[in-house]
Amino acid sequence: MASDTASPHPKPEPGPVPARPGAARARKFRRRLRTRIVWSFALLGFCLTVLFAYASILARERVENQLVEDVMNRNLEESWRRFVVSGGTNTAAPVQQMKGYLYPPDKLERLREEKPEWYRLKDGIHTMSGTDENGDPFSFRIGVRKTPNAWFYLTYDMGQVALGEVQFKRTLWATVAVFTLLSLLVGWWSASRVMSPVSELANRLRAYRGSSNPTQLGPLFPEDEVGELARALDDYSTRLTEVVQRDREFNADVSHELRTPLAVIRGATELLLSRSGLEPKVEQRLLRIQRAEQACSDLIGSLLLLSRNERGHGASNVAKVADQLLDSHRAQIGGKPLELMLEGEQTLVVDAPEAALSVALGNLIGNAVKYTQEGVVLVRVLEDRVEVIDSGPGLSEEDAAKLFDRGYRGTHAGHSQGGGIGLSIVSRLCDLYGWQVYVRPGAERGVVATLRFTPAEDRAPTALPSPKA
Incomplete structure (x- = not known):
């Protein structure tokens, strides 16, 4: 039966189409949802423990600095008290495992030569770090108290403090790793509990x-x-x-x-x-x-x-059905100088009722006859497909993209009758039986419409839904 669409056929030549990917997409979605829950827990645990570790490091440094400064200030005061009480004869003695240094006015010039960096320091607590003459790193705090009678210096070695800080940070980062892993396990357990009823619902739906x-x-x-x-x-x-x-x-x-x-x-x-x-x-x-x-x-x-959505069965000879369709259309050509020809394989048989094959192939032949004003419409039967070749006006890019759309009438339809559903029916029949239908421009002019059949042994069985499923 002739269709109302512009010249024969649809879509550009396609590649193999994957069959029914819905179930795979659903499984992938479930895995992604479960993964999102797991990684959300892991990310939450990681962020919280990192923030806690960072806050702990800041708090430790602040408290430690404050304690060190308080101790050094007290020791500086104690050094000055001893100096005054002794009448300037007692030097600053070590207090609480610190080293004290006293420089009276007559030794300031020597201080400037031996330790210029100390000489330039102002009153207060300072941090000094670097490498010594042996290349070993050092870090210490130095307290400075300068009076007209003497300059006092108090040093506090920060090496042990730095070592303790490194160990403290290592402990914190190990804690971050442990708690992140624990959050990952909790997330996996929680995701399993959360997704369990959803998975059960999906399994019951599939069972129905x-x-x-x-x-x-x-x-x-x-x-x-x-x-x-x-x-x-x-x-x-x-x-x-x-x-x-x-x-x-x-x-x-x-x-x-x-x-x-x-x-x-x-x-x-x-x-x-x-x-x-x-x-x-x-x-x-x-x-x-x-x-x-x-x-x-x-x-x-x-x-x-x-x-x-039921696939009928039968042994339909393609050449025989094509010959009957050509005979039917010869009677409707009228006065057009058009020749309808059949050639090729005479033994090609497909597993489908003749009615379905006649509708699919008839729309292709009908379109070719309708839009070819003169020349030849050739139906060529090959080993696994049938081609309808016409010498009509050809196919525009817009028509090629929309020919299978229901209700679309091509640019060459003009004032012809019809609703533009013929090729839509062909497309649905091809989906039902696993066939392929496509078009390409002819060698010189016109269009070549191809209906490719899938052998029965290569076609996956189609699950037919129940009306109440």
Whole structure:
């Protein structure tokens, strides 16, 4: 049956299409959700322990500095007190494991020569670090008290403090690693607990596939978010089942009601054709009515299979069906200088009813005949496909991108009748039977429309959903 779309066929030549990736996507989504929960816990634990470690280091440094400064200030005061009490004869003695130095005015010049960096220091607590003459690092605090009578210096070696600080930091970072790992384990356990009811819900939904009377999911889950989701799925399933059931009943009713008048038309035309002495014009019109009735019957059968998502079976000879379609279209050419030809493999058989093959191939041939004003429409049957080659006006890029869209009428459709659904039906039939349909520009002009068949042994079985699934 001719379609209403511009020249023959759809989509540019495709590669293999992956079959039904929905389940894989669902599993990937579950893994991603579980992973997000686990890593959220790990990240939370890591951030909290890092903040705690950083705060601990800052607090330790601040408290330590304050304690060291307080001790050194007290020792400086004690050194000055001893100096005053002794009348300037007592030097600053070590107090609390610190080293004290006293420089009276007569020794300041020597201090400037031996330790110029000390000489330049002002009153207060200072930090000095660097390397000694042996290349070993050093770090110490030095307290300075300068009076007219003497200069006091008090040093506090920070080497042990620095070593303790390094050990303290190592302990903190080890704690960060331990608590991060612990958070990762807690996150994995929590994710398992959180995802367990969701996984159970998904498993029950998969178990209902193909069931004609699935159990309600809501009563199987507690009154929480998952239970609410289960009840929403029950409601959606009920409404969807009603819609699908009404749709199937409508299709079945329409199919039955249309087959009855078609059967009457078939019987009447066969009876009239059996009479002898019919005028040639009358006989031609009766034959045209007969072909139209057969095309309508094929289309009704194919649409009914599509509505049920059921793949019919049969052994259909492609060359035979193509020859019948070409004969039908020869009677409708009218006065166009157009030749319809068939060539190629005569033994190609596909596992599909002749009605489905006739609808799919008939739309391709019908488009080629409709949009080719002169020349040749060649149907070439090959080992695994059939090509419809025309010498028409060709195919624009816009048409090639939209030919399979339901309701689209090509740029060459003009004022021709039709709703632009023929190639949409072909596309759906190809999806149902695992075929491929595509177009490419002809060698010189026109279009080559290809219908490629998938061998039965290479085609994965299709799971057919139940009306109530």
